[in-house]
Amino acid sequence: MFARLLAAFCLCNLVVLPVSGKDRPETAVVVYLSGAGAQPDRPMQYMKDEAGKLMQAAGYRVEWATQRPTTSATLVVIDFHGTCAAANLPARGGPLASAATSNGHVIPFASVDCAGLSGVLAAGLANEPGARRDFLYGRAMARLVAHELHHILEQTTGHSRNGVARACVHAGDLLAEDFGW
Numbered sequence: 001m002f003a004r005l006l007a008a009f010c011l012c013n014l015v016v017l018p019v020s021g022k023d024r025p026e027t028a029v030v031v032y033l034s035g036a037g038a039q040p041d042r043p044m045q046y047m048k049d050e051a052g053k054l055m056q057a058a059g060y061r062v063e064w065a066t067q068r069p070t071t072s073a074t075l076v077v078i079d080f081h082g083t084c085a086a087a088n089l090p091a092r093g094g095p096l097a098s099a100a101t102s103n104g105h106v107i108p109f110a111s112v113d114c115a116g117l118s119g120v121l122a123a124g125l126a127n128e129p130g131a132r133r134d135f136l137y138g139r140a141m142a143r144l145v146a147h148e149l150h151h152i153l154e155q156t157t158g159h160s161r162n163g164v165a166r167a168c169v170h171a172g173d174l175l176a177e178d179f180g181w
Contacts, residue, residue, distance in 0.1 A: 025059070028073040029153065031145075032065045035080040039114075042131070043084050046138025047145060054146040060153060076108040076152055082115030084141060086133045088126070091119040097144040099151040106155050110148035117141060124175045140174035 036044055048064050055062045069075065096116045100109040121140055125133045151157060159167035 026056070026061045027059060027153075028063065029055070029060050029149070030063045030065055030069050030071045030073045030075050031149070032069055032075065032077045033080065034077055036066050039080060039084045040134070042134040043086075043138040043141060046135050047084075047141040050139045050142030051145045051149070054142060055149060058150070060149070062149075074108070074153070076110065076149060078145060078148070079109070079111045081111060081113050082118070084112070084114035084137070085118070086121060086125045086128075086137045087115075087118040088122050089115060089119040091122070092116055096120065097148050099148045101157065106151050106157060108152050110145075110152060112141065112144055112148075114141070117144065120171045121175065124171050136175055143174055 033044075048062075052062045052064075063069075063071075063073070094113065094116060097110060097112045100107050100111075117137075117140060121137060125136060128136060
């Protein structure tokens, strides 16, 4: 399940949702952000805004929850590890985000390694002013979250060779203005 490898700023298993979601009715999804209360506000808000847009393009309306929700909508839990803010940390191997599986099926639990993301983005964010750095970090985090939501909501572990479902992106892709829609 967690055997993915990060190599030379390559974030394997990062996929953004397929454009085909525009053809179906919007589906409500409640995302419970475990550990979000201990995170810096600005990057988390930027993450919510960007991930909401990415998910809407795929036909999902995301409602964010930081307290235990009661809902009949699809519920996904995302757990944040480390501090979700730009920091000068060394890059390290391992997945930056992952969706959990059980008996070969994707289940509605995911995690984001914020310390790992900080390490991957450190060089690209080093010369950015504070507010811009928070925005870029939040947007990169949103791309990780949207990828994992894709796996969970579409019940797939698969990837494509290119386009929005590509299996691998670089730090530059996470920081780019256009993510290749």
